[in-house]
Amino acid sequence: MIAARLPVALQAAFTVLVTAFLIVPAVMSMLAGVTVQYSRGLSSGLTLEWVVEVWTLYSDTILRSVLIALATLGCTLTIGVPAAYGLQVTGGRIARVIEEIITLPLAIPGLAIALGMIITYGGVGSFRQSSLFILAGHVVFTMPFMIRSVMAVLGVIDLDTLDESAASLGASRWQRFIDVVVPNAIPGILAGSLTVVTLSLGEFNLTWMLHTPLTKTLPVGLADSYASMRLEIASAYTLIFFVLLVPLLAAMQFAARNRATRGRQ
Amino acid sequence: MSSRMFVALCLAPLLIVAAAFFVLPLARLVVVGASGPDGAAAYLAILTEPRYRESLVATVILAVATTVATLITATIVGLFVQRHDFPGRSVLVALLTFPLALPGVVVGFMIILLAGRQGLIGEVARALTGQRLVFAYAAGGLFLGYLYFSIPRVILTIMASVEKLDPQVEEAARALGAGAWAVHRDVILPALVPAFIASGAICFATAMGAFGTAFTLATRTDVLPMVIYTEFTLNANFAMAAALSVGLGIVTWAALAVSRSAAGTSVAAAG
Amino acid sequence: MTANGKGVSLRLENCAKTYPGGIQVLSPMTLEIARGETVVLLGPSGCGKTTTLRIIAGLIQPDHGGRVLFDGVDVTSVPIEKRNVGMVFQSYALFPNMTVAGNIGYGLKIRHVPKAERRKRVDAMMQLVGIDTLHDRRVDQLSGGQRQRVALARAVACQPRVLLLDEPLTALDASLRDRLRTDLNQLFRSLGITTIYVTHDQGEAMALGDRIVVMTKGTIAQVGTPDEIYFRPANRFVAEFIGAANILEGPLQSEVMLLPGGQLHIDGGRTGDTAVAMVRPEAIGIVSPDGASWTGRIQTKIFLGDRLRLTVAEAATSAIVVDASNRLVVQVGDRVGLTVPNGSVRLLTS
Ligand SMILES: Nc1ncnc2c1ncn2[C@@H]1O[C@H](COP(=O)(O)OP(=O)(O)OP(=O)(O)O)[C@@H](O)[C@H]1O
Ligand SMILES: [Mg+2]
Numbered sequence: 001m002i003a004a005r006l007p008v009a010l011q012a013a014f015t016v017l018v019t020a021f022l023i024v025p026a027v028m029s030m031l032a033g034v035t036v037q038y039s040r041g042l043s044s045g046l047t048l049e050w051v052v053e054v055w056t057l058y059s060d061t062i063l064r065s066v067l068i069a070l071a072t073l074g075c076t077l078t079i080g081v082p083a084a085y086g087l088q089v090t091g092g093r094i095a096r097v098i099e100e101i102i103t104l105p106l107a108i109p110g111l112a113i114a115l116g117m118i119i120t121y122g123g124v125g126s127f128r129q130s131s132l133f134i135l136a137g138h139v140v141f142t143m144p145f146m147i148r149s150v151m152a153v154l155g156v157i158d159l160d161t162l163d164e165s166a167a168s169l170g171a172s173r174w175q176r177f178i179d180v181v182v183p184n185a186i187p188g189i190l191a192g193s194l195t196v197v198t199l200s201l202g203e204f205n206l207t208w209m210l211h212t213p214l215t216k217t218l219p220v221g222l223a224d225s226y227a228s229m230r231l232e233i234a235s236a237y238t239l240i241f242f243v244l245l246v247p248l249l250a251a252m253q254f255a256a257r258n259r260a261t262r263g264r265q
Numbered sequence: 266m267s268s269r270m271f272v273a274l275c276l277a278p279l280l281i282v283a284a285a286f287f288v289l290p291l292a293r294l295v296v297v298g299a300s301g302p303d304g305a306a307a308y309l310a311i312l313t314e315p316r317y318r319e320s321l322v323a324t325v326i327l328a329v330a331t332t333v334a335t336l337i338t339a340t341i342v343g344l345f346v347q348r349h350d351f352p353g354r355s356v357l358v359a360l361l362t363f364p365l366a367l368p369g370v371v372v373g374f375m376i377i378l379l380a381g382r383q384g385l386i387g388e389v390a391r392a393l394t395g396q397r398l399v400f401a402y403a404a405g406g407l408f409l410g411y412l413y414f415s416i417p418r419v420i421l422t423i424m425a426s427v428e429k430l431d432p433q434v435e436e437a438a439r440a441l442g443a444g445a446w447a448v449h450r451d452v453i454l455p456a457l458v459p460a461f462i463a464s465g466a467i468c469f470a471t472a473m474g475a476f477g478t479a480f481t482l483a484t485r486t487d488v489l490p491m492v493i494y495t496e497f498t499l500n501a502n503f504a505m506a507a508a509l510s511v512g513l514g515i516v517t518w519a520a521l522a523v524s525r526s527a528a529g530t531s532v533a534a535a536g
Numbered sequence: 537m538t539a540n541g542k543g544v545s546l547r548l549e550n551c552a553k554t555y556p557g558g559i560q561v562l563s564p565m566t567l568e569i570a571r572g573e574t575v576v577l578l579g580p581s582g583c584g585k586t587t588t589l590r591i592i593a594g595l596i597q598p599d600h601g602g603r604v605l606f607d608g609v610d611v612t613s614v615p616i617e618k619r620n621v622g623m624v625f626q627s628y629a630l631f632p633n634m635t636v637a638g639n640i641g642y643g644l645k646i647r648h649v650p651k652a653e654r655r656k657r658v659d660a661m662m663q664l665v666g667i668d669t670l671h672d673r674r675v676d677q678l679s680g681g682q683r684q685r686v687a688l689a690r691a692v693a694c695q696p697r698v699l700l701l702d703e704p705l706t707a708l709d710a711s712l713r714d715r716l717r718t719d720l721n722q723l724f725r726s727l728g729i730t731t732i733y734v735t736h737d738q739g740e741a742m743a744l745g746d747r748i749v750v751m752t753k754g755t756i757a758q759v760g761t762p763d764e765i766y767f768r769p770a771n772r773f774v775a776e777f778i779g780a781a782n783i784l785e786g787p788l789q790s791e792v793m794l795l796p797g798g799q800l801h802i803d804g805g806r807t808g809d810t811a812v813a814m815v816r817p818e819a820i821g822i823v824s825p826d827g828a829s830w831t832g833r834i835q836t837k838i839f840l841g842d843r844l845r846l847t848v849a850e851a852a853t854s855a856i857v858v859d860a861s862n863r864l865v866v867q868v869g870d871r872v873g874l875t876v877p878n879g880s881v882r883l884l885t886s
Contacts, residue, residue, distance in 0.1 A: 007445070008345075011341055011342075011344070011345040012349075014338075014341055014342065014345075015341070015342045015345050015346065015357075018338060018416065019357060019360050019361055021379075021412075021413070022360065022361060022363065022364050022413065022416065022417070023360050023363070024379070024385065025375035025376070025379045025385070026364070026375060028378045028385060029375065032378070075282075078278070079278040079279050079282060082274075082275035082278070082279075083275060083276055083278070085275055086272045086273075086275030086276040086279075087276070089272055090272055090276070098276070098279075098280070101283060101287075101288065102279065102283050102287075104518070105287060107470060107514075107517055107518040107521045108474075108517060108518060109473070109474025109490060109510065109513055109514060109517060110474070110476070111474065111476050111493055111494065111510055111513075112291075112294065112493075112510035112513060112514045113287065113290065113291070115290075115294055115493075115497065115506060115507055115510050116289075116290025116291050116293055116294035116507075117290045119293045119294060119503065119507065120289055121290075136282075136285075137286070139286070140282070140283070140287045143283075157632070158627060158629065161625055161627055162629050162631060164595055164616070164623075164625070164629070165623060165625055165629035165631075166642070167615070167616045167617045168593060168595075168616055168617075168621055168622065168623035168700075169617075169642055169646060169690065169691075169694065170620065170643055170646045170647060171646050172617055173271040174271070175646060177271075177275075179631075179642070180633070183631075183633035183634075184631070184632055184633050186633075198366045199366075202366055202367060202368035202371070203368065204368040204369055204370050204476070205368075205369065205474070205476045205477060205490075208476070208477070209497075219368045219370055219477075222368075222370050222374070223370045223477070223480060223481060226370065226374050226377070226481050227481075227483075231383060234374060235378075238371060238374060241371065245366055245367075248366070249359075249363060249365075250359075253355075253362075257355075
């Protein structure tokens with residue numbers, strides 16, 4: 001009996017260790033962000049001084065990141081949802097090839113994509129200098145997540161028959177898309193949206209190459225603070241990032257669990 | 266409007282965006298890669314030039330080590346979490362997957378907090394041995410960082426596969442006299458092989474292309490993405506940077522393509 | 537509030553269908569359906585029933601040269617959303633994102649019927665199909681039978697010109713199917729819409745059809761009323777597909793067919809080589825073998841409650857099936873005489 005339990009106990013202990021490895025530094029950074037002096041530990045007292053300082057130094061990067069994330073979401077919704085539907089109804093080899101191409105950004109390092117974009121559009125000054133340049137990169141990078149997420153949902157409903165039945169009731173192509181396709185794809189759209197916003201907020205590989213001094217985003221600012229600021233400020237900045245991120249992650253978990261329980265019914 | 270036309274209209278914006286901001290830049294990248302003083306031979310420099318070759322080898326070793334360690338860790342943890350029900354299980358899953366959304370730079374910072382100059386491990390080591398242990402900026406730190414962002418992804422895949430296992434197959438094996446170890450060796454692990462291949466490939470590809478972590482840690486080990494970055498920004502050697510990043514892209518893409526045909530399924534490479 | 541008299545007459549002209557790849561699954565077919573008539577397309581799996589229905593619906597186009605006419609007007613190139621047809625799918629295809637009322641009212645909403653009017657019509661439809669308590673239910677909370685009724689109400693709510701149903705009862709269990717069959721029959725009569733009903737269940741076809749179109753391998757085998765189809769099948773396929781049939785083969789001498797067990801009188805028979813005829817099991821009577829012109833030996837006996845099913849050997853080239861009274865006393869191995877009333881044997885064109 002004990003022999004049979006031992007491996008489980010070891011497994012449990014290992015799991016706790018791994019969890020600690022993942023979570024302890026995150027907690028440390030959050031605490032460090034509100035600690036008066038990190039090297040003296042929590043006993044030095046708690047303060048919001050660092051957070052305020054981060055806000056004065058970096059508020060523009062935070063706002064820009066939020067705006068870019070929302071704009072990325074807007075683009076992936078307006079472009080990705082119809083495209084997911086188009087790919088689903090087209091099917092066959094053409095759809096597979098298109099899907100393959102648009103998911104390629106997942107397989108190719110962001111650095112390479114960013115270099116390509118700079119080489120191609122570096123000469124177009126106004127575009128290169130604006131946040132739109134970063135937006136374009138984020139849209140390319142997040143699009144496959146939205147499309148796959150929506151297609152996964154469209155794939156399990158009997159789209160063709162629903163479409164035909166709406167057509168038999170007199171609905172035009174457009175009406176069918178709005179009344180039948182989109183509402184039934186909502187779980188996928190929701191999951192895709194959360195992923196897109198989360199990824200855009202944290203995107204660094206592409207953004208570091210694409211940004212200019214006037215278009216810094218939150219992760220770019222983070223890298224900057226890690227390299228040049230005292231640990232407390234870097235931590236406070238990271239804390240703000242976590243505060244933005246955690247609700248998104250919680251919503252994602254909630255949506256996933258919702259879907260799992262509904263799927264089981 | 267005909268249905269063909271409507272579908273075309275649905276796809277057109279996507280095709281335009283993909284062409285303008287992905288296909289065209291990649292094509293340009295390939296062209297520029299061959300535009301340096303060495304021409305198309307620049308593509309071989311990644312293998313012939315010692316500096317690049319060493320960096321490639323180091324990166325591959327690091328990525329392979331990360332993949333192996335991650336698969337082992339994630340399998341032990343994933344099996345445990347999926348197979349046991351205990352209070353706080355969903356919280357534990359949330360904690361384990363939380364780093365999924367962290368960009369590489371932040372992961373680098375996490376490693377600094379763990380193993381950097383003011384790091385936790387250093388403090389603990391000093392309390393125990395009197396010696397401060399600092400390895401965040403060496404290969405060990407990089408490896409730890411790569412583990413940090415790889416483990417959550419792979420755990421998710423493994424957990425999903427474990428959930429799909431048919432318990433009756435295990436029960437059949439046990440009915441035939443297989444003990445816990447034999448069941449794992451002969452039934453559970455073989456059934457997880459597709460998940461290993463799929464998530465292992467993603468893990469490898471991500472590790473090959475990871476940039477943010479190495480950037481934050483400013484490691485002495487020159488991983489390939491850092492070399493590319495240096496060529497581009499410090500040396501302004503656009504052609505070489507392009508050639509190297511095309512080479513890197515081919516390696517990661519090939520890893521995923523091979524695993525996909527091996528596993529016979531298409532797997533989503535999560536962020 | 538129902539769609540009384542709203543149907544159209546329907547004509548399929550030379551409608552063939554060839555799918556990409558060159559297989560012609562429907563040979564050119566011409567079919568005339570009167571206003572308000574209920575026509576059942578009946579045939580084995582894969583014979584082209586759904587294809588025909590989808591051509592009428594406008595979901596697929598017939599091959600070049602085929603035409604679909606509603607009240608004499610060519611609608612071949614009118615897409616389904618403009619044809620005003622009501623359709624009930626085998627899987628019902630209810631919209632999961634809408635309530636029961638939302639589903640039923642969807643066609644009306646598309647037609648910009650004002651909300652109040654729409655509500656009245658939806659309520660009336662729900663009353664009509666007997667689901668008036670389910671108004672705000674989500675469709676995944678409905679039983680199979682209820683879903684079927686919602687699909688039906690949705691299809692007729694817009695007073696379609698033609699009502700098209702593709703195996704609407706197949707997804708239900710047997711007892712429910714019998715009950716709904718009766719309900720459907722009443723509904724079709726009260727609506728008076730031109731209705732095309734696809735099924736491979738002959739019981740359903742007999743119960744519901746004013747006329748039945750029997751199809752096989754992409755062609756029409758016979759069109760007729762249920763009793764025409766049953767009693768006067770046009771050919772061997774129809775005879776064997778509908779109900780149980782004894783197929784008799786033997787040489788004809790004027791009005792008499794020569795069989796291993798004796799002779800059988802056939803009205804309208806003409807001397808010739810081997811002929812093929814059909815007689816239904818319930819048309820054959822069992823009598824004493826003495827003096828009978830056609831005899832056989834009882835091979836098996838199965839008591840079915842309402843009747844006794846016998847197989848009789850030595851009467852024809854293969855064993856024949858006879859449905860006898862459930863009170864008949866016979867033993868396996870008995871020699872019996874067989875009688876067939878005048879007019880119950882039908883000569884078949886192969
Ligand atoms: N899209 C298609 N492409 C090619 N062949 C098809 C297609 N749809 C149907 N067929 C073929 O056409 C033939 C007739 O199909 P149809 O669906 O009309 O049969 P059915 O009589 O409705 O059969 P069932 O009772 O099984 O529903 C079948 O052989 C089928 O395989
Ligand atoms: Mg069919």
